[in-house]
Amino acid sequence: MSMQNTEKLKEMISASDNIVFFGGAGVSTESGIPDFRSEKGIYNTVHKYGCSPETILSHSFFMRKPEIFYDFYKTTMIYEDAEPNEAHKALARLEKMGKLKAVVTQNIDGLHQKAGSEKVYELHGSVLRNYCMKCRKPYSLADIMAQEGVPRCPECGGMIKPDVVLYEEGLDDWQIRQSVKAISEADVLIVGGTSLNVYPAAGFINYYKGNKLVLINMSETPYDRHADLLIHDSIGKVLKYCVE
Ligand code: CNA
Numbered sequence: 001m002s003m004q005n006t007e008k009l010k011e012m013i014s015a016s017d018n019i020v021f022f023g024g025a026g027v028s029t030e031s032g033i034p035d036f037r038s039e040k041g042i043y044n045t046v047h048k049y050g051c052s053p054e055t056i057l058s059h060s061f062f063m064r065k066p067e068i069f070y071d072f073y074k075t076t077m078i079y080e081d082a083e084p085n086e087a088h089k090a091l092a093r094l095e096k097m098g099k100l101k102a103v104v105t106q107n108i109d110g111l112h113q114k115a116g117s118e119k120v121y122e123l124h125g126s127v128l129r130n131y132c133m134k135c136r137k138p139y140s141l142a143d144i145m146a147q148e149g150v151p152r153c154p155e156c157g158g159m160i161k162p163d164v165v166l167y168e169e170g171l172d173d174w175q176i177r178q179s180v181k182a183i184s185e186a187d188v189l190i191v192g193g194t195s196l197n198v199y200p201a202a203g204f205i206n207y208y209k210g211n212k213l214v215l216i217n218m219s220e221t222p223y224d225r226h227a228d229l230l231i232h233d234s235i236g237k238v239l240k241y242c243v244e
Contacts, residue, residue: 020186026193084115090239092116102182125164134158
């Protein structure tokens with residue numbers, strides 16, 4: 001762990017009661033959920049479909065080839081037994097302490113809430129919510145996993161869609177507004193576990209107006225040079241140390 005900057009982060013955290021966290025798939029890798037772009041991420045390990053995960057996870061592909069979409073989705077994106085790790089737990093603790101105002105996440109796994117975080121803005125939705133595209137009836141993750149292949153609504157026969165934002169789809173307005181508000185009002189913005197490659201979400205950190213932008217990520221990101229504090233390390237280790 002790069003101790004000097006981690007110590008600085010610890011001081012920043014102890015001095016602030018208006019921290020916002022913006023995160024991505026790297027926050028959940030320590031829970032056993034692969035991210036997209038790391039060496040062991042889905043983009044580098046899943047090749048059997050003959051097209052990129054971005055293509056499979058697009059709205060048009062979902063509508064055209066739902067069987068392939070659901071085969072990919074159920075086998076590579078769903079980890080029903082995953083538990084929150086040290087990063088999720090530290091952020092939940094900071095919120096309880098009254099220091100953290102919101103988690104803005106690109107993740108769809110629900111692990112922040114499972115760790116106890118209450119104010120979580122899910123820019124890309126959640127695998128835990130699903131709905132019938134015809135009659136809008138909601139379904140749980142267990143409901144869709146219990147059906148083989150493409151899940152169908154038992155009531156009307158419509159196709160069930162996960163409440164996740166696919167490529168080509170827009171983000172939810174309310175989630176955008178709340179996220180931008182929290183980020184633009186934050187004293188400390190901690191950005192972590194994200195390659196900052198997926199837009200428009202990645203661009204949201206541009207709404208931060210302060211001078212305590214902290215970036216914690218294993219690999220380099222396009223925003224490294226904008227960070228006031230840069231830590232290339234495990235987010236679980238760093239946050240656990242800072243919030244102990
Ligand atoms: P990404 O592009 O895969 O980037 C992840 C980043 O996290 C990489 O730069 C890694 O270096 C870094 N990283 C990985 N593990 C750690 C760690 N332990 N500590 C610190 N850094 C780490 O993922 P993004 O979130 O940037 O891309 C956005 C996509 C990914 C969103 O649309 C998500 O829905 C999607 N996604 C979500 C999940 C999930 O919900 N858990 C899993 C996979 C993909």
